[in-house]
Amino acid sequence: xxxxxxxxxxxxxxxxxxxxxxxxxxxxxxxxxxxxxxxxxxxxxxxxxxxxxxxxxxxxxxxxxxxxxxxxxxxxxxxxxxxxxxxxxxxxxxxxxxxxxxxxxxxxxxxxxxxxxxxxxxxxxxxxxxxxxxxxxxxxxxxxxxxxxxxxxxxxxxxxxxxxxxxxxxxxxxxxxxxxxxxxxxxxxxxxxxxxxxxxxxxxxxxxxxxxxxxxxxxxxxxxxxxxxxxxxxxxxxxxxxxxxxxxxxxxxxxxxxxxxxxxxxxxxxxxxxxxxxxxxxxxxxxxxxxxxxxxxxxxxxxxxxxxxxxxxxxxxxxxxxxxxxxxxxxxxxxxxxxxxxxxxxxxxxxxxxxxxxxxxxxxxxxxxxxxxxxxxxxxxxxxxxxxxxxxxxxxxxxxxxxxxxxx
Numbered sequence: 397x398x399x400x401x402x403x404x405x406x407x408x409x410x411x412x413x414x415x416x417x418x419x420x421x422x423x424x425x426x427x428x429x430x431x432x433x434x435x436x437x438x439x440x441x442x443x444x445x446x447x448x449x450x451x452x453x454x455x456x457x458x459x460x461x462x463x464x465x466x467x468x469x470x471x472x473x474x475x476x477x478x479x480x481x482x483x484x485x486x487x488x489x490x491x492x493x494x495x496x497x498x499x500x501x502x503x504x505x506x507x508x509x510x511x512x513x514x515x516x517x518x519x520x521x522x523x524x525x526x527x528x529x530x531x532x533x534x535x536x537x538x539x540x541x542x543x544x545x546x547x548x549x550x551x552x553x554x555x556x557x558x559x560x561x562x563x564x565x566x567x568x569x570x571x572x573x574x575x576x577x578x579x580x581x582x583x584x585x586x587x588x589x590x591x592x593x594x595x596x597x598x599x600x601x602x603x604x605x606x607x608x609x610x611x612x613x614x615x616x617x618x619x620x621x622x623x624x625x626x627x628x629x630x631x632x633x634x635x636x637x638x639x640x641x642x643x644x645x646x647x648x649x650x651x652x653x654x655x656x657x658x659x660x661x662x663x664x665x666x667x668x669x670x671x672x673x674x675x676x677x678x679x680x681x682x683x684x685x686x687x688x689x690x691x692x693x694x695x696x697x698x699x700x701x702x703x704x705x706x707x708x709x710x711x712x713x714x715x716x717x718x719x720x721x722x723x724x725x726x727x728x729x730x731x732x733x734x735x736x737x738x739x740x741x742x743x744x745x746x747x748x749x750x751x752x753x754x755x756x757x758x759x760x761x762x763x764x765x766x767x768x769x770x771x772x773x774x775x776x777x778x779x780x781x782x783x784x785x786x787x788x789x790x791x792x793x794x795x796x797x798x799x800x801x802x803x804x
Contacts, residue, residue: 398444398445398446398447398451399428399432399443399444399445399446399480399481400445400446401425401428401429401432401445401446402425402609402763403609404420404424404425404607404608404609405424405425405428405429405432405607406445406446408429408605408606408607409429409432409433409436409437411605412430412433412437412542412605413437414438414540414541414542415536415541415542415558415561415562415603416542416543416603416604416605417542417543417544417545417548417558417603417604417605418430418433418542418543418544418545418605418607419545419546419548419604419605419606419607420544420546420606420607420609421546421607421609421611421758422546422731422754422755422757422758422759422761422762423734423758423761423762423763423765424546424607424609424763425607425763426518426544426546426607427473427474427477427518427544428477429607430516430542430544431477431478431481431483431516432445432481433542434458434460434514434516435454435481435483438456438458438514438540439454439455439456439457439458439492439494439514440454440455440456441453441454441455441457441491441492443481453491453492454491454492454494457491457492457493457494458494458512458513458514458540459494459495459496459497459513459514460478460483460494460495460496460497460513460514460516461496461497461499461507461510461513461514461515461516461539462474462496462497462498462499462515462516462518463499463500463501463504463507463515463516463517463518463521464498464499464500464501464518464519464732465500465501465518465519465731465732465733466500466501466502466732467706467711467728467729467732467733468518468519468732468733469498469499469500470711471713471733473732473733473734474496474498474518475496475498478496483496484496485497485498501519501521501528504527504528504531504532504535505527505531507531507535508531508534508535510535510538510539511538511539512538512539513539514539514540514541515535515536515539515540515541516541516542516544517532517541517542517543517544518544518732519544519545519731519732522543522557522558522561523549523553523554523557524557525557525568529557532557532561533557533560533561536561541561543558546754546755546758547751547754547755548604551587552575552590552593552596553576553587555596555599555600556568556571558603559571559599559603562599562603564599574591574592575590575591575592575593575596576590576591577589577590577591609763611761612768613761613765613767613768613769613770614768614769614770615757615761615770615771615772616769616770616771616772617772617774618771618772618773618774619773619774619775619776619786620668620773620774620775620776621776621777621778622659622662622664622665622668622775622776622777623662623664623777624658624659624662624664624777624778624779625658625662626779628658629655629658629659629779632645632651632654632655632658633651633655633780636651638650638654639654640654640657648797648798648801649797651801652781652797652800652801655779655781656684656685656745656781657685657687658779659745659776659777659779659781659782660684660685660687660688660744660745661687661688661691662777663691665691665744665775666691666692666695668773668775669681669692669695669721669742669744670695670699672740672742672773673699673701673719673721676738676739676740676771677718677719677720678719678720678722678737678738678740679720679721679722679738679740679741679742680722680724680735680738680740680741680742680759680760681721681722681723681724681741681742681743681744682724682725682726682729682730682741682742682743682744682745682747682756683723683724683725683726683744683745684725684726684745684747685745688744688745689705689707689723689725692721692723692744693705693723696721701719701720701721702715702717702719702720702721703715703720703721703722703723704720704721704722704723705722705723705724705725706722706723706724706725706728706729707723707724707725707728707729708725708727708728714735714737722735724756724759726747726749726752726756727752729756729759730747730752730753730755730756731752731755731756731758733759734758734759734760734762735759735760735762736760736762736764736765736766736767738760739760739765739767739769739770739771740760740770740771740772740773741756741757741759741760741770741771741772741773742772742773742775743756743772743773743774743775744775745775745776746774746776746782746785746786746789748785748788748794748795748797749794749795750788750789750792750793750794751794753789757772774786781800784800
């Protein structure tokens with residue numbers, strides 16, 4: 397058995413240790429790198445890598461638990477990653493009788509009593525102080541582990557759970573007391589600034605292991621302008637009147653939703669999709685709302701285009717045909733899967749989340765893609781709503797409805 401690793405994967409194996417965060421861009425090969433570390437370092441097994449070395453059974457075998465996204469679990473992607481290492485969810489088929497358990501973050505609480513195994517946490521989810529973080533902190537007390545992430549954290553608070561897991565702090569309270577200064581002039585707790593930042597930087601550097609590699613792909617980003625009904629849009633904004641239910645708009649969230657619906661549901665967007673399909677016969681299309689999904693499905697049906705979808709209701713695979721449209725809802729499918737059968741992604745509407753947009757784009761930007769040129773099309777209108785969202789995303793931040801409405 398021989399494993400193939402790229403230079404940027406091979407060089408980080410010896411840098412990893414239990415408690416590390418393996419950081420690599422979307423499509424950089426974190427999964428194979430993590431499994432190599434588990435096999436060689438945690439279980440003391442031998443691998444033939446890039447034609448060098450010898451394969452040998454594990455001297456210290458440990459069962460492997462992989463906590464990942466629901467999508468990655470359901471599409472069996474991790475099983476495919478494990479196969480070259482002779483690792484299986486069936487111990488009878490696995491080296492040294494090791495059992496591999498693959499489950500989603502939603503079920504992490506089921507494993508809080510597991511001991512003396514190796515946990516591989518795929519996709520950063522240990523942020524905040526909710527059930528996932530509490531379960532994570534219980535698990536790492538009795539097991540070795542590493543975490544994989546393309547975007548490990550935006551603020552120091554994002555790193556708090558991992559710092560606690562590594563024993564740098566006893567608990568969240570100690571971290572807050574030592575590093576957080578709150579704004580005294582707000583009605584709710586709001587962080588004003590951090591202190592002892594030099595210590596935080598040192599701790600971060602001690603656990604981050606970054607894979608740097610030169611991408612061979614070239615992204616081509618293009619914004620496509622779609623029409624929208626300006627008269628109806630102004631009626632929403634000025635009169636605050638729900639044209640769909642014929643009653644006053646209740647709050648900011650409803651107003652923003654309706655502003656988006658007027659722009660996103662314009663038929664001009666479907667005309668743009670049809671033009672793109674003639675140029676790119678395999679399209680991954682990201683969308684936000686159910687009404688967008690229904691529009692796209694009807695278009696596909698009317699044009700006899702093979703269409704499949706991945707969202708909270710349907711989990712369909714990418715069609716095995718020469719031409720297709722794959723409809724993916726941001727929340728359900730912006731991360732945790734990949735596709736090397738196409739080089740084109742269309743954003744039918746923009747997400748509020750900068751991270752979601754980056755993750756979505758990464759679905760085709762994989763280390764093993766056969767394409768050199770990747771095409772990304774961003775559809776938006778000239779409405780103040782779409783322009784506001786675009787501005788936030790270009791500044792690499794999430795769009796905030798309340799702040800937008802107050803400043804408009």
